[in-house]
Amino acid sequence: MKPSKSLNYPAKRYLKSKDLLAVYKTLRKSFGHQKWWPARTPFEMMVGAILTQNTAWINVEKAIENLRSANALSFAAIRRISERRLAALIRPAGYFNIKANRLKHLAAFLQKEFQGNFKAMFRMNGKKLRERLLQVKGIGPETADSILLYGAKKYFFVIDAYTKRIFTRHRLIRGKHSYDVWQKLFNNALPRKLDLFNDFHAQIVAVGKHFCRSTPQCESCPLKIYL
DNA sequence: GACCAGGCACATC
DNA sequence: GATGTGCATGGT
Numbered sequence: 001m002k003p004s005k006s007l008n009y010p011a012k013r014y015l016k017s018k019d020l021l022a023v024y025k026t027l028r029k030s031f032g033h034q035k036w037w038p039a040r041t042p043f044e045m046m047v048g049a050i051l052t053q054n055t056a057w058i059n060v061e062k063a064i065e066n067l068r069s070a071n072a073l074s075f076a077a078i079r080r081i082s083e084r085r086l087a088a089l090i091r092p093a094g095y096f097n098i099k100a101n102r103l104k105h106l107a108a109f110l111q112k113e114f115q116g117n118f119k120a121m122f123r124m125n126g127k128k129l130r131e132r133l134l135q136v137k138g139i140g141p142e143t144a145d146s147i148l149l150y151g152a153k154k155y156f157f158v159i160d161a162y163t164k165r166i167f168t169r170h171r172l173i174r175g176k177h178s179y180d181v182w183q184k185l186f187n188n189a190l191p192r193k194l195d196l197f198n199d200f201h202a203q204i205v206a207v208g209k210h211f212c213r214s215t216p217q218c219e220s221c222p223l224k225i226y227l
Numbered sequence: 228g229a230c231c232a233g234g235c236a237c238a239t240c
Numbered sequence: 241g242a243t244g245t246g247c248a249t250g251g252t
Contacts, residue, residue, distance in 0.1 A: 048233095055250095059249060176242095236245100
C-alpha cells in the first residue's frame with residue numbers, strides 16, 4: 001500500500017494514525033513481536049538503557065553478563081562498588097569510563113530522590129519524571145524516554161537514530177527536526193496503547209538493524225513499498 | 228584497516 | 241539553535 005501524502009511533515013503538520021499503524025503492521029508481520037525491553041528487572045532495564053548508548057546491543061549483553069556474574073547488577077551493588085571496578089566490568093560495552101560514571105550518577109539520583117525505591121519513581125507524573133531524569137548527567141532524551149516507556153510504562157515514544165533514518169529515507173517525514181518535534185509526531189499520532197508504543201520502537205530498531213543501515217539492504221526490506 | 232553501533236556532554240560559533 | 245568533537249569496544 002502507498003502512504004497518503006498527509007504522512008508528510010510539516011506539509012500537513014501531523015502524522016496520520018492509520019498510516020503509522022500500517023507501517024507498524026508491516027513491520028510486525030515481518031519481525032514478530034520483539035518483547036522489549038530485554039531485561040529481568042526494572043533496574044537492569046535502566047542500566048541497559050545507559051550501556052546501549054551508541055553501542056550495539058550484543059556488546060551490552062556482555063557487559064550485563066559481567067555485572068551479573070560479579071553480583072553487581074543491582075541498585076545496592078552499583079552504589080557500593082568503585083567506579084573503577086564498575087568500568088572494568090562494563091568494558092565490552094565501550095565508553096566504559098563515561099558509562100561507569102553515568103551509572104553512578106543514575107544510582108545517586110535514585111538514592112537522593114527516591115531512597116532507592118525506583119518503583120516509587122515509576123509512579124510519579126510522567127512529564128515531571130522526564131524533567132528530573134534529564135537533569136541526571138548522562139541521561140539524554142532517548143535514555144529518559146526509554147526509562148519512561150519500558151520502565152515506568154508511560155506514553156513516551158522513543159526516538160533514536162534508526163527512527164530518524166528510516167522515516168526520512170522513506171520520505172514518511174521530511175525535513176530536519178529536533179528530538180522533541182519527532183517525538184510529538186509519534187506521541188500525537190499513535191493511539192494510547194502501551195504495547196504499541198513498546199513494540200513499535202522495537203520494530204523500528206529491528207528493521208534498522210537488518211535493512212536500513214548506512215549501507216541499506218533495500219531489496220528484501222519490508223518497508224521497500226514506501227520507497 | 229575502515230566503518231559502524233538502540234547517545235550524551237561540552238565547546239564553539 | 242546548529243554544528244563539531246571526545247568517548248571505546250567488538251562485529252562485519
